[in-house]
């Protein structure tokens with residue numbers, strides 16, 4: 439459905455997708471479909487006119503390459519995705535500066551990757567859940583000791599070894615992970631130093647209840663790292679310079 443067209447001469451792109459370009463019309467049922475279809479067609483005609491005589495090519499969007507800097511529900515945000523012409527890869531920046539503006543697409547020579555900037559435990563949620571579930575209640579000192587222990591696990595753990603829980607996150611750059619078995623054993627073993635008897639059993643159950651989809655999931659925050667490659671300078675003489683030369687020649 440979406441068609442991404444690149445002008446090889448200008449390194450400009452055009453995304454043929456009516457609903458994407460004009461989201462403000464999406465829920466306007468009074469407006470006939472042909473209206474935004476024709477707007478899109480006009481824009482496409484403008485692009486073709488502007489790049490007349492240039493070499494155009496279709497780019498294929500690389501699946502699962504989409505990353506965004508803000509929550510999915512935010513209308514004004516910058517996203518990136520990758521596309522290819524079969525030989526070269528491109529980064530495409532998709533953005534909108536104001537809510538009533540159409541989406542803009544910009545071709546960036548280079549690549550991007552996601553860098554993990556922090557791995558955190560859900561301290562507040564763990565604390566809240568412990569207070570709610572454990573009877574008799576734990577002392578604040580013991581809650582703090584358990585949080586400290588979880589924090590130690592988050593510090594030593596290698597995120598690349600962990601299983602990702604995608605459905606937990608509402609933000610594209612926040613990903614939740616399950617603590618692996620080795621670190622669960624570590625967590626339980628160290629709990630024995632803090633909790634005894636009945637209290638330990640209750641904590642063991644708590645850990646098992648919350649390790650797969652609960653408050654014990656670790657939250658990793660990512661950053662989009664854009665690596666731009668400097669474009670090679672074009673050797674063609676700009677039209678204005680060529681005209682001046684002609685004028686000089688004519689004066690002689």
Ligand SMILES: [Zn+2]
Pocket residue numbers: 445446447448449450488489490492
């Ligand atoms: Zn062009």
